Amino acid sequence: MxxxxxxxxxxxxxxxxxxxxxxxxxxxxxxxxxxxxxxxxxxxxxxxxxxxxxxxxxxxxxxxxxxxxxxxxxxxxxxxxxxxxxxxxxxxxxxxxxxxxxxxxxxxxxxxxxxxxxxxxxxGLTVEYLFHRTTPLKRGDTVLFHAAAGGVGLIACQWARSEGVTLIGTAGTDEKCQLALDHGAAHCINYRDGDWAARVQELTDGKGVDAVMDAVGADTFEGSLNSLKPLGMMISFGNASGPVPLFNLGILGPKGSLKITRPTIFTHIGDxxxxxxxxxxxxxxxxxxxxxxxxxxxxxxxxxxxxxxxxxxxxxxxxxxxxxx
Missing domain, CATH: 3.90.180.10 (Medium-chain alcohol dehydrogenases, catalytic domain)
Structure with missing residues (x-):
């Protein structure tokens, strides 16, 4: 028993x-x-x-x-x-x-x-597929990672540092932001302190990030799209704040021919x-x-x-x- x-x-x-x-x-x-x-x-x-x-x-x-x-x-x-x-x-x-x-x-x-x-x-297997199996990422690329002080986030901060990828994190308190920074995030934005998407643009000199890794969902979806550079990849892999609402696929074009995916770990580890x-x-x-x-x-x-x-x-x-x- x-x-x-x-x-x-x-x-x-x-x-x-x-x-x-x-x-x-x-x-x-x-x-x-x-x-x-x-x-x-x-x-x-x-x-x-x-x-x-x-x-x-x-x-x-x-x-x-x-x-x-x-x-x-x-x-x-x-x-x-x-x-x-x-x-x-x-x-x-x-x-x-x-x-x-x-x-x-x-x-x-x-x-x-x-x-x-x-x-x-x-x-950890989630971070492995995010960085190596979802979209091509190389040394020098920049990613935005939401909930950077969580279990997945702290692994992602360290993984990014080890791969030469610049990780911009978000978190809900200054203490959590510091935790992400201590684990390898290049920057961490307290998303309660104003327009975090605008801050991402500032940190990237207006270029945006190569990829967004977003497990928060509803609360961060629009800002995540606005943080991407042209041809950037939106990776929505969770719904901590609720499911992403229905949206018009056509907005991805004028926002820079963006790409979007909704992966799951179980597809990646199925083999x-x-x-x-x-x-x-x-x-x-x-x-x-x-x-x-x-x-x-x-x-x-x-x-x-x-x-x-x-x-x-x-x-x-x-x-x-x-x-x-």
């Missing part, structure tokens, strides 16, 4: 229930993992609220790290006793142990702790070999010291509702992990 956080109806954090569930043995292409730490992400909120609907009841959570307890037929990249971490479908990471598909479960090097592994996979390659790239960044995983908050699994409340209230910085005792 494994303590597991589930929801039986979409709604607020009060919907969480903690239940003991049988774990069972892995089938073909599956593994059983005893989890040591679990990551918290905004996609978890979207699923809980019903923005991304799920068939209920359902266990929650998308990333974790732990030790492989059993391996099903056909699994060759992992063995019993291996340290491993993942960001993967289906949800179910808020648990002491689980059986799940093996394809997106990745070896976790000894030099990376279970907490770091749980905190880095979904966020087993690509997922493992991305995870190795991420691990190499962490092991080299180019990227340090900032864990700003820790909660017990039983306090999952409190953890969600803090995340939604934007009271968190860096990554948040659930500790499994």
């Amino acid at each position: 494994a303590l597991t956080a589930i929801i039986e109806a979409h709604g607020g954090p009060e919907q969480f229930k903690l239940v003991d569930r049988p774990v069972g043995d892995p089938g073909k292409g599956e593994i059983r993992i005893a989890q040591k730490a679990v990551g918290l992400n905004f996609i978890d909120v979207y699923q809980r609220t019903g923005l991304y609907p799920m068939q209920l009841p359902h266990a929650m959570g998308m990333e974790a790290a732990g030790i492989i307890e059993a391996v099903g037929e056909g699994v060759t990249h992992l063995k019993v006793g291996d340290r491993a971490a993942y960001a993967a479908q289906p949800p179910g990471a808020y648990a002491e142990a689980r059986v799940m598909p093996a394809a997106q479960v990745c070896p976790l090097p000894d030099g990376i702790s279970f907490e770091e592994g749980a905190a880095m996979m979904l966020k 087993h070999a690509t997922c493992q390659e991305m995870a190795k790239h991420l691990s190499d960044k962490v092991l080299s010291g180019d990227v340090k995983i900032n864990i700003g908050q820790r909660f017990a699994l039983k306090d999952i509702a409190q953890a969600h409340e803090a995340l939604e209230a934007r009271q968190t910085t860096g990554s948040t992990v659930l500790e499994i005792r």
Whole structure:
């Protein structure tokens, strides 16, 4: 039996229930993992609220790290006793142990702790595809990254610095802006202090940025488009302030023949070999010291509702992990 956080109806954090569930043995292409730490992400909120609907009841959570307890037929990249971490479908990471598909479960090097592994996979693989698989970026390019002091943002700040990319961040307080700067952002704008899009234009001498990486959504969409240089790429990869409203595609032309995409991590990691390659790239960044995983908050699994409340209230910085005792 494994303590597991589930929801039986979409709604607020009060919907969480903690239940003991049988774990069972892995089938073909599956593994059983005893989890040591679990990551918290905004996609978890979207699923809980019903923005991304799920068939209920359902266990929650998308990333974790732990030790492989059993391996099903056909699994060759992992063995019993291996340290491993993942960001993967289906949800179910808020648990002491689980059986799940093996394809997106990745070896976790000894030099990376279970907490770091749980905190880095979904966020770090997101940054990997943003910088290397979404639009061509090269040394000397400039990107605008919203919510730069969050879990994804702090990894992105460091990643940009390591790649020679100038990152202009935004955040909601001066303290969060300083955190982004400390992690490698070239500039960080407190978006509560006036017209942040105009400030982006000032910082780029009126040229605009090569790409915008925006997980905020509704509140920042128009300003993001106004921050791009001609032929720039708008990457909308989240909805923390709500979904982007419907807009006239024709505005992209007069704004500079802009490009726009709405990627998801699960498309990028859907292929087993690509997922493992991305995870190795991420691990190499962490092991080299180019990227340090900032864990700003820790909660017990039983306090999952409190953890969600803090995340939604934007009271968190860096990554948040659930500790499994």
